[in-house]
Amino acid sequence: AKSPTLCKSHRAQDSFTRFISLDMRLLELMGENSEGKMVSIVHGSDLVNISFLNVVAMTEDEAKIWTEELFTLATNILSQNASRHTFLRKVFIIKQEFNDFGVHEKAFCSLLFALSLQLEGIKQDDFTWEAFQKFLDSLCFRPEIQSIFEECGSKKKPFISMDQLTDFINRRQRDSRLNEVLYPPLKKEQVRQIMEKYEKNTGQLERDQISLQGFSRYLEGEENTIVPPERLDIIDDMNQPLSHYFINSSHNTYLTVGQLTGLSSVEMYRQVLLTGCRCVELDCWKGRLPDEEPYITHGFTMTTEIPFKEVLEAIAESAFKASPYPVILSFENHVDSVKQQAKMAEYCRTIFGDALLIDPLEKYPLAPGYPLPSPHELQGKILIKNKKNHRHRPLSGSIRRREMGEQSSPNMGMQTKLGIYPLQGTAGSEVKATEEMSYLVNYIEPVKFKGFEVTSKRRKYFEMSSFVETKGMDILKSDPVDFVEYNKNQLSRIYPKGTRVDSSNFMPQIFWNIGCQMVALNFQTPDLPMQLNMGVFEYNGRSGYILKPEFMRRTDKHFDPFTENIVDGIVANTVKIRVVSGQFLSDKKVGVYVEVDLFGLPGDTKRKYRTKTSNGNSLDPVWNDDTFLFNKIVLPTLASLRIAVFEENGKFVGHRILPVSAIRPGYHYINLKNELNQPLLLPSLLVYTEAQDYIPNEHQGNSPSFLGIDIQVQTIEDLRQHKDYVKLIKKQKKELKELRAKNLKKVHTQADAYCIQLFTVEPHEPVQHQLNALDHELEKQTLQLKEGQMQELLKLRQELHIQEREKQHKLKQTANERYASQLKKLKETCEKEKKELQKILDRKRQNSISEARNREKDRTELELAQDRRKDKLISRQKEVLKHIDEELFPQVSKYAQ
Template sequence: MMAGSTLRKVKSRSWKKQRHFRLLEDGLTIWYKSRWAGRGHSTFSVSEVEAVREGHQSEVLLSIADEFPAHLCLTLVFHGRQGNLDLVAESPEEAQAWIRGVRKLIHKAETMDEKERLDQWVLDWFQKADKNKDGRMNFKEVRKLLKMMNVEMNEEHAFHLFTMADRSESGSLEIEQFVHFYKMLTQRDEVWKVFQEYSGDGEKLTLEELENFLTQEQQEGECSGQHAQELMNRYEPSETAKKQGAMSLDGFQMYLCSQEGSIFKPEHRQLHQDMSQPLSHYFISSSHNTYLLEDQLRGQSSLEAYIQALKRGCRCVEVDCWDGSDGEPVVYHGHTWTSKILFKDVIATVKEYAFKTSDFPVILSLENHCCVEQQTVMAQHLKQILGDTLQRTLLDGQVPEQLPSPQELKGKILLKAKKIGRLEESCDGTVTDEMSDEEDMANGDADNPCAEQPSAERQKKSKSKLSSELSDLVVYCKSIHFHGFEHARLHSKCYEMSSFSESKAKKLAKDAGTDFVQYNTKQLSRIYPSGLRTDSSNYNPQELWSVGCQIVALNFQTAGLEMDLNDGLFSQNGCCGYVLKPEFMRDGNTTFDPEKPAERRAPRPLRFSIQVISGQQLPKVNQKEGSIVDPLVRVEVYGVPQDQAKAETNYIHNNGFNPVWDETLNFVISTPELALVRFVVEDYDKASRNDFIGQFTLPFTCIQAGYRHIHLLSKDGTAIPPSSVFVNISISELT
């Protein structure tokens, strides 16, 4: 890989171009260029690559399978929403060298400890700044580096640090000297002050002093000496200090910057909730228009969109089915210019990726616009491709009083669609069945400008026939029309579920919050975005979670606040796609109403206080040379209406490297079980809208008190190490 290879980069059947690829000396950066591109080239880090697929495992490579055999093909899959890189090697040996090599490098990148990650980051900067590649940096190169690293520094001070690091007095720094320069540059007074408060001699923390810090500041209860010893063993870089049973400032800072020192409770990241309750007792990570990579007017429909959603822990995917011209049903956004993919390919993709991230059940939400004949084809594909993974019968042969649990349905795929009759009955043939709200909209609704408005003749046929073969595959998720909460109380079965447009759901939540919460203790509700959202934008899911709606479907392909909230909620419980609702939302007799949370007998509201201390190595948002960010931090609370709040710090002028705010923001939270907290860092701009720098969102119940680092994510939801915000968090009952 370091010697380099010529590989074909493939974008389509007609776009196949040779590029020279090689692995750079750092062992973590892949460089490539066209032989005709002069000095122009591109690079990407192995840390950006999530996986390597071997053979024809992408739509693009499948389209050229007749031209290039599978043993020459490979696909690099990137984190987040970045597109795949499809490559064709000149020989099977070369393909294998790159497949095995990149996989090894991914493993190496994923298993680095905190110190190794930081060292790699520093090395990356050194190589970026060392323009003439002589392994040394003069002061002019260092000055440019500081700009690249997002720091505005007094030139005199910078030269002073440079001189101190230049122990050989050569006027330039080698890599080891540069590391020393970097340490002086990143010396964090705010961490040193915390260290001093607990260190008896100001040089180190004894085991007892570290225990005191963990108990008093980090509020970790009666911290055992064993835990303190484990942290010393894990994060103290000095063997001498370890032998003395002590932690140095370097070790202390490394612990604070680690996942254990992060804002997220480590135990909540693991699968820790009761998974044996009915499906209706869980929030379920859900996608809308799952087949789309972009907008819903002209966007591309792609199998990759299903793969990306399932890898993000999504447990309910949508499949819009229409008659295909050759008898094979197709999936796309009807009556638009979105491209079409085959239904059978979608089902095969779901089968392959359904349980790679989570073992818990996947719901296929079927939007059925097909004729009876093609519905029968769909049923055949579902049975043949999914086999035993498709849940086609009642678990114990008995019609249930409540839905089965995620635990009972592990490894199973459920079909959500219309069904002939009830589970209690047995029907043959085809019958007329009423459409759900969502299907009414798809067949012509004023709320959906991209849908074809129905003719008088079509309106007469507003009820369509069902294939009994397809109907028989629906067990626990039968789509029905919603006739009101009173009707549901008297007549509905637990396996019947309705879909609501966001506007209808929000109105019900506001006008009849308690009824909606009670309804959702027994039955599943699916909420979908308005048809007016032709750009595939999203609504705020929190309003619907607050009345217990389980399947709050979002456009996963669209980054932003709404997907941050979704990612935040489902980042707990092992990212399995299921989160147990609070106890007061699982009781069928609950009186909880998010509009009036004070009426619930509950503990006192909580005071949530965040001291925003400092930021570390924030990424640049404007790549112009000399451009430095002016960062501010905003804390946003999302929950019941009473808890919605925002507050922000002042901005720091020209410093994205190590800004210090030292400002405290305060909130009162009445219903912590439903609150999500989003930390956003922005680049202040007085003339226009602030630019986004990074964010991190998590459930309030997952927050660790004390001195914590918030590790920022990009707009895409991917990590941007080592960017972080250092805070001190206090949570107490309101007196």
């Protein structure tokens, strides 16, 4: 269902009147007050081609419950951005509960037939969720999953360990741009919970293992979506002035097709507001006799007319269903009748009631220098943008309670014809506002733009100007910096040029880059600019308000949107993406390809890539082409990636818009959406992404890759492998070898000399005397030899001790050098973490005391964590030095004592 609504509206009543007239028995069964029991469900593929399903409840309470629950389901942002696993589960439930795949069954059958695949039948009761998963596994052979599994360390085994899965998640799937203290890596206990969720084999769980099937389910799971789910919630600070936000805006909201012919529709206001749009346009014209009811149409064209009053009723009904934040009604007023303008003002007061903001807030008077109020302070309020006539004196608050029958004062000016203001790009010209209409205008007062110098002097921030896209482009080219400065305090609205008779759109990114808040588009045309608009405003809770980047809000910062340099205070990003494979992309046997586009600043690097076309395979194509590199994205918070799939003939299949600042690195499934940003259940892509801080080419050789990672203290074995230590050991071995050879040569020389002396003894001496003298001499020589060897050994040991001390000193020196280097890196890491935390705290700063305490607490916790890491490093260094002294060189320590 697209947008279920309460059925007390005129559309429900009219449709049910026709329906009930066919069956009087049903009318009798409903009884009195049947209008409150009617439920009208609106559904369709886009905002224009919609259908109505009308049902009747037995009681008003049941009708209310059904309406609220259906609306909640239809507008659930998390459900529309669910994981691949959840979408497959939806397909299975539809098959089980209704015994029908609906349109998907036809797609399945067509696809199987085209691929010449035949599968055996299965009983309905046997077709369980597990059987459905096996069916998908057998239908789509996934070699790329096996390759990823092997990357994790399976080595062709049917499982990986918990340690390997933990390493994969923290190394491949974690965003390195995140602060490690605020967003720590997953612990084993957390990884264990993931394994228990997706691994069905209890035996492997007991051994701390996960199978290929369990790993594949994890990749499809909600923990592994391409964008963190919290980014879909309201995460922006909604307490800043209105001028600090991009506002989802519509142009000629009432049109359903082109600008010259076709139907105008009240329903378009409901549907546009339900998408999260916060600014709609009303082209008002003077009604004819006898009713003299103002109507809305595109002037001087053949488009049909719709009653002004019915449009206001539709707006009142749907204004705050999708978002609680303020709605701006942009009036293009051509009603040149005082009486009918008074009627318009009265309709606004009576239909909107307290939701209509008439009196300015006390904190934000309509005076120079005062900022605009915030979306939070204007919750539930409707603001009128209409020309204002300042010649009238302010009216009293009693005007809000004026009865419809009262007539305006005859002194208010001309009774029938009023002066006009020329307005470029519109049908005809706007007329002057009457007193009643002027009194409804406060914070959105349109004025003619007279230049940036004039507006900066006036400092009336409640005044705003509208620019046709061509005029806006001229100012953008000539004064881009001044345009950014203007948009910091005042609102600007950009609308399509009049020659876009086919209701095509311009690219909104061009004017977002200079901070224009209300970039109005033709919502009835789901072209690429509208797709980008829908994708961008899906985030921040689909509130219709996106907080602009900080430098586009701070008055002390100046920004040139055409810059190619790094913006001061902003960390540029580098994004890499590789399209791995696709699943169920088309129900035809046709080739498909993928385009990846970057939308950001003009100074960003290459913007568009395309894969090869698959060879007639749309069921499970595998690309694994070269990685697409977006080397420098100057402003990540303002940039978006669009990943789109097309058939080989160029027919659109589906796409997804992703904010660069929120893209998760690693392997992820991307569930595709249609042109209107509605999810497609089956088509998806598996991609591998890398997102990191940008490092200029000239600095990449010195890039601190250690930043954001715990510094590991070097072990004894690591120190032994250090090149200086290895060089010293080789030198000592060489000297010891030379010393041994020298000593051995000396011993041989002495032995040879003794033998020569023995054989040269005088022959005339008595034999016994000679033998005795020989023994005595031998003992003497032996003693001398022993003493000499002992001296040599002592000398050798002394030299060896000196070398050991040199080795110990060198090892300590190496350890100290490594320690000093790591300590320096640790300090640099700590400083970067403090700066990152300070940036986060600055963005989230509040004026309250409690927020200040939380900030100090966060800083204290960070410093304590850094101190603990430093103490851990120092303690480990002491242990290394102690181990060197006591275990590796105990003899040296003993000798030194």
